Amino acid sequence: MRSEPTVLHLDLDAFFASVEQRDKPSLRGKPVIVGGIGPRGVVSTASYEARTFGVHSAMSTAQARALCPHAAFLNGRFGAYRATSRRVMRVLRDLSPIVEPLSLDEAFVDLTASALDDFSPTALETAMRDLKASVHEASGGIAGSAGVATSKLIAKIASDLDKPDGLRIVGAGTERDLIRPMQVTVIPGVGPATSERLRRAGIHTVADAERVTEAELVRLLGNAHGHSLHKLVRADDDRPVESQRETKSVSVEDTFDTDLVDATLLRSIVARHAAHVCERLRAARLSGRTVTVKIRLYDFTTHSRSATLPAPTDDARVVSRLARQLVDDVDTGAGVRLLGVAVSGLADWIQEDLFGDDEEPDEPPSGPLPAVHQRARYVPGGDVVHRTYGPGWVWGAGLGRVTVRFETAATPPGPVRTFGIDDPDLEPARPEDDDGDADDPATVSA
The missing domain is CATH 3.30.1490.100 (DNA polymerase, Y-family, little finger domain)
Incomplete structure (x- = not known):
């Protein structure tokens, strides 16, 4: 365990949906659901406006439509997400050379390798607010939540406490006090099945689990999981932040x-x-x-x-x-x-x-x-360009027609126009991408 809070976890809020709201002004402040749009589709990310209706990732699109039928259901633009992620990762690497990406929208940063030399709460808060502002600018307006603590475990938990656009700094020695009142599901690896086993044993909170012996946790959960949980409920986590290695x-x-x-x-x-x-x-x-x-x-x-x-x-x-x-x-x-x-x-x-x-x-x-794998030429959310009206995105398509809203991240909400699916003046836009460097992580999650 570190003696000072020098591990940062940054998590971009509702990332895929936030990028769509950034680039589509008419969707800002409205429910947006990104994922498969067909009857067998799966939700990748839901905006916070959609989450208030109970929509969450890995939910079937059919269930999401039932919960939030007025949401914008978009197929998604992976090139735009990757390009935005790369810009954010560069900001983190400008702060410290030791950055461990977990996915396109989150990463750990080792602040001991940064230029920071004062890890007092006041100095850290100033530095982190400056970082969040830099991320917001580099990403074109995407908010991120940050947690700073003495370990990866607590930093990741802290980043989730004040979402969206949150910041929480957990001082050394206060880690157990922070997590004790929380439900035991806050600990990584404690999902529905594990939490149900713990519930049957009368274990509901982290404090409950902390009072249980290691032998009893092993009996309940098995050797590896029991030992791990015994350590983590005590905020015992000494894993280092590891820079991205050569992709294997x-x-x-x-x-x-x-x-x-x-x-x-x-x-x-x-x-x-x-x-x-x-x-x-x-x-x-x-x-x-x-x-x-x-x-x-x-x-x-x-x-x-x-x-x-x-x-x-x-x-x-x-x-x-x-x-x-x-x-x-x-x-x-x-x-x-x-x-x-x-x-x-x-x-x-x-x-x-x-x-x-x-x-x-x-x-x-x-x-x-990626566009190359789309069966249809035009899918909801996809970027298009018209010879006369300029850039826009697909509002909907079917029955030989495609409806387009003409707007971009830099314009006000734009007009909606409908064209024939084979209109020669309308075509899919080239997918957004970045310069092809190796900044983005090898694991992707929503």
């Missing part, structure tokens, strides 16, 4: 608010993860041969399954198909709390036409997708 694999994983049992929903999430992984492979000009799925079940049992292709690929259709086969080998009927897809065995070349066909994927990938 590219992976995407989600931990779900509730255990998922719907096989169709799981397949849609696998397809979405595969699309995100392959988008990042292409951005890095890489391909990979080995596909791995990671499945954590309701009881915290974790399974990994891998298969190796005859040659490297960056094709989401191939990765998705193989990943779904691997998931099907695991009995997920009792509930899945985490699901991940990874590609390793990386190379800087691609075997073209690996399967000798151009077939579509078995099911449409859900969530924010």
Whole structure:
């Protein structure tokens, strides 16, 4: 444990939805839901306005529509999210060279490697407010919540306390006092299944868990999880902040608010993860041969399954198909709390036409997708440009028509116009991207 609060955790608030609200003035202050928009779609991110209606990530889009039918449901623009993330990560690296990205929207920073030499509460608050202002400017108006503490555990908990746009600094020696009254689910790894086991044993809060012996926690939860929880409820966490190393694999994983049992929903999430992984492979000009799925079940049992292709690929259709086969080998009927897809065995070349066909994927990938994988030319939320009216975004499409709202981040809310789907003056805009550096992390979450 550190003697001063020198670990920063920054979390960009409702990141995907916030980027959409930034770039679409007519959606500011309104419910926005980003994810798969079809009947088998999955919510990636919901704006805070949508969350008040009970919408959350990993929820089926059908359920989200029932809870918040007046929200804007957008397919998402992964290039815009990645470009914004890169700009934010540069701001963090300007503060300290030791930055550990966790996903596109969050990272740890080791402040001992920064130019800061005063870690008193007043000095830290000034420095962190300056940092948040720099992040806001670099991202074009995206708010981030920050937590500063003596460990990763407490910094991450602290960043979540005053969302959105929050700041919490936890001084050395006050960590246990902070977390004792909290529900035990605030501890990483304590999901629905684990919390239910603890509840049956009369353990509801962190303070309750702290009073239980290590042997009893091991009996309740198993060896690894019991030992880990015994340490964490005492704020005992000495993990270092580790700078991003050379990428050996590219992976995407989600931990779900509730255990998922719907096989169709799981397949849609696998397809979405595969699309995100392959988008990042292409951005890095890489391909990979080995596909791995990671499945954590309701009881915290974790399974990994891998298969190796005859040659490297960056094709989401191939990765998705193989990943779904691997998931099907695991009995997920009792509930899945985490699901991940990874590609390793990386190379800087691609075997073209690996399967000798151009077939579509078995099911449409859900969530924010690269344009190359979209079945439709125009999808809700996608950027377009018109020869006369300029840039805008797709409000809706169907029956041979596409409706566009013409506005950008730098304009007021714009007018809505409808065109024929084959109008020669209208075309999808080139996806936003950055300069292709390696700042963005290898793990993506919403």
